[in-house]
Amino acid sequence: MLDKKGQALIEFVLILPILIMLIFAVIDFGRIFVNKNELETSLGIIDDIDRSSLDYDTLYDEINKNATSLIDVALQEEEEGYLTITLRREVDLITPGLNLILTSPYPVTAKRVIKYE
Numbered sequence: 750m751l752d753k754k755g756q757a758l759i760e761f762v763l764i765l766p767i768l769i770m771l772i773f774a775v776i777d778f779g780r781i782f783v784n785k786n787e788l789e790t791s792l793g794i795i796d797d798i799d800r801s802s803l804d805y806d807t808l809y810d811e812i813n814k815n816a817t818s819l820i821d822v823a824l825q826e827e828e829e830g831y832l833t834i835t836l837r838r839e840v841d842l843i844t845p846g847l848n849l850i851l852t853s854p855y856p857v858t859a860k861r862v863i864k865y866e
Contacts, residue, residue, distance in 0.1 A: 773844035781840050781857060788836045788859035791820060795834060795863060803832075803865065812836065832865035 791812045798811060809822045821837040839854035847853070 770844060770846065774847055777840075777842050777844050777847060781855060784838055784840050784857045785859065787817070788820065788838060788857060791816065791836055792834065792859055792861045795861060808834070826865075827862065830864055831862055833860060833862050835860045 794811050795808070798807065805822070805824055808824070812820055812822055818838065823835040823837070825833045825835070827833050836859045838857050840857055842848055842851060842853040842855060
C-alpha cells in the first residue's frame with residue numbers, strides 16, 4: 750500500500766492560497782456592505798434636521814458626529830426646491846488581486862434627494 754499522507758499534504762498546499770483569497774474576498778465584500786449600510790443610516794439623520802436651516806457645515810457635523818471614519822458630504826441643487834445629498838467613503842481592499850476587478854480603494858456612496866425649502 751502506498752502512503753497517501755504526502756498526497757493529501759500536497760493537495761492542501763495547492764488549494765490553501767485559493768482558499769485564503771476567497772476568505773479575504775468575503776471579508777472585503779462584507780466591509781463594503783457594512784460601509785454602505787452605515788452611509789444609508791447616516792442619510793437618515795437628514796430627516797431629523799430642520800430643512801429650512803440646512804447648510805453644509807451643519808450637515809457635515811451631524812453626519813460625522815457618530816461615524817467610525819470620516820464621511821465626505823456633497824450637496825448639489827437640482828430642480829427648483831430639490832437638493833441631492835451624496836455621502837462617500839473609501840474602503841481599502843485587503844484581498845490581493847481584487848483591485849484588478851474593483852478599484853482600490855473602493856468608493857462607497859449613498860445618495861438621497863430631498864425637498865429643500
